[in-house]
Amino acid sequence: MTGFKDGFATTRWTMVLAAGASREVALEELCQSYWFPLYAFVRRRGYGKEDAEDLTQSFFAKLLDRESLTGLDPEQGRFRAFLLAALKNFLSNEWGRSMCAKRGGALAHLSLDWQSADHRFAIADETGLSPDRAFDREWALELLANVIERLRGEFLNDGKDKEFDALKVFLTTGRGEISGEEVAKELGIDAGSARVKIHRLRKRYRELLKREIAETLADRSMVEEELAVLFGAFS
Numbered sequence: 001m002t003g004f005k006d007g008f009a010t011t012r013w014t015m016v017l018a019a020g021a022s023r024e025v026a027l028e029e030l031c032q033s034y035w036f037p038l039y040a041f042v043r044r045r046g047y048g049k050e051d052a053e054d055l056t057q058s059f060f061a062k063l064l065d066r067e068s069l070t071g072l073d074p075e076q077g078r079f080r081a082f083l084l085a086a087l088k089n090f091l092s093n094e095w096g097r098s099m100c101a102k103r104g105g106a107l108a109h110l111s112l113d114w115q116s117a118d119h120r121f122a123i124a125d126e127t128g129l130s131p132d133r134a135f136d137r138e139w140a141l142e143l144l145a146n147v148i149e150r151l152r153g154e155f156l157n158d159g160k161d162k163e164f165d166a167l168k169v170f171l172t173t174g175r176g177e178i179s180g181e182e183v184a185k186e187l188g189i190d191a192g193s194a195r196v197k198i199h200r201l202r203k204r205y206r207e208l209l210k211r212e213i214a215e216t217l218a219d220r221s222m223v224e225e226e227l228a229v230l231f232g233a234f235s
Helices: 012-017 022-033 036-044 049-063 079-092 095-099 114-127 131-157 161-171 181-187 191-214 220-232
Strands: 003-005 008-010
Touching: 012 022, 012 079, 022 049, 036 049, 036 079, 036 114, 036 131, 049 079, 049 114, 079 131, 114 131, 131 161, 131 191, 131 220, 161 181, 161 191, 181 191, 191 220
Parallel strands: none
Antiparallel strands: 003 008
């Protein structure tokens, strides 16, 4: 989804900011990936489950309208910041009260998982964070989930699903917390080979993580800064 032209990277967010038919597809992909933090933010503003679903759906309907894409404010190059600012503006203007889209109607093609949304929110809401800080935290969690799914897909494409299942625990633990001997036995390899596989897994994970973050930025040089902001939400 990314490319380079005249020394600048093309990401999904830069495609949204640019003119052309591809912007709609890029925006839909980003909304599909990061809808839950928006839904959770609406819930934290005091709306119940069904109203939050309708408001989130209505927000996306307005956002995906071709005319609404004209003159987008890039919010310092971050899709995350733009989306939250747009949602706040949407809620303050009470668009949802006057032009709610029915659930499963105008945006059925986005296939938003409303069935799990309420359960996920109940778990997420236990953090006690402010709505803005919780939004960043949930955005980071969605980002990590997307990266792990991409990584899993790469292993599956190579016919290494068993290997991924054995190694994935090393993506969420620090060095030395788990011995590689167990996974070596599970995969039928020696400990040295297991360590190499773990190292490669973590390296590829970092690469995909930075790539996923870059997709939401207008300037790839901001990746490290955005990474620090997102993971700061866990502290």
